[in-house]
Amino acid sequence: MGGHPGMVLVDKPAGVTSHDVVARARRALGTRKIGHAGTLDPMATGLLVLGVESATRLLTYLVGLDKTYEATIRLGSATTTDDAEGETLDVASLDTIERVTDPDIAAGVAALTGAISQVPSSVSAIKVDGRRAYDLARKGEDVTLAARAVTVARFDLRAVRRAAGTIDLDVVIDCSSGTYIRALARDLGADLGVGGHLTALRRTRVGPFAVDDAVVPDAIAVEALADPAEVAATVLGRFEVSDDEARALWQGKRLTGAAPRLVGERQAAITTGGTLVGVVERRGDDIKSAMNLPAPAAAGGTG
Incomplete structure (x- = not known):
């Protein structure tokens, strides 16, 4: 198959x-x-x-x-992994949690919306000196990761559920690639002075x-x-090429003077027959391949 x-x-x-x-x-x-x-x-x-x-x-x-996530953030305790799978580090007192108001939560969410600086979770897959951060963290080594700029375009509070010692928040988040939702839970809890971690996470869009x-x-x-052609066209936009142009691209040649036809910096080059040639980009007045798929056997080139 x-x-x-x-x-x-x-x-x-x-x-x-x-x-x-x-x-x-x-x-x-x-x-x-x-x-x-x-x-x-x-x-x-x-x-x-x-x-x-x-x-x-x-x-x-x-x-x-960009990605969209649905998540549940539990306020009231922090964990070693910033999610429910870690060991509990700190538990806030009942009094402290009861003093957290809905406006406090809304303000905390607003502070984590937009262009923010975020320190990834220590159990992330980021490499530190060639080794995964989560491998180092699990061995008990201190892991300090650099803050990174991320964008949280939407941080919607869908529900606030209060119980003894906890406040659960159901949220929907639109964010740039590389944003850690666990770190948002951790930082929201820290900002509110009660600790926070993630108890549920679902990615609904890429x-x-x-x-x-x-x-x-x-x-x-x-x-x-x-179909790879449909996926590439959806993400990058369609740059239609003739069979001769497709053959030239598969052979590593440039399309001379074709740059005015390109929308943006790069697009998916697709033949009139619907075959994905690859991804093309602008080079001065010309178009060249940034990435080619293999040419169909028939032609060194056409679909």
């Missing part, structure tokens, strides 16, 4: 790793060549975008897309792709693969 390039949207269940989903896709599709555009923690659910065969080359253009269009891991099959 190998040999079908494409993209597949998968709704990852809780309790399995992103790697588990990739392994299941490899078995279902009969190929080793599968990658994903951004991992999800085991506790998290929701959208994973997988690239299959030559379409893995498109993943680099998907990892930087760029233009929605979890509503995803399949469960057991339903991964060739029939679930999206």
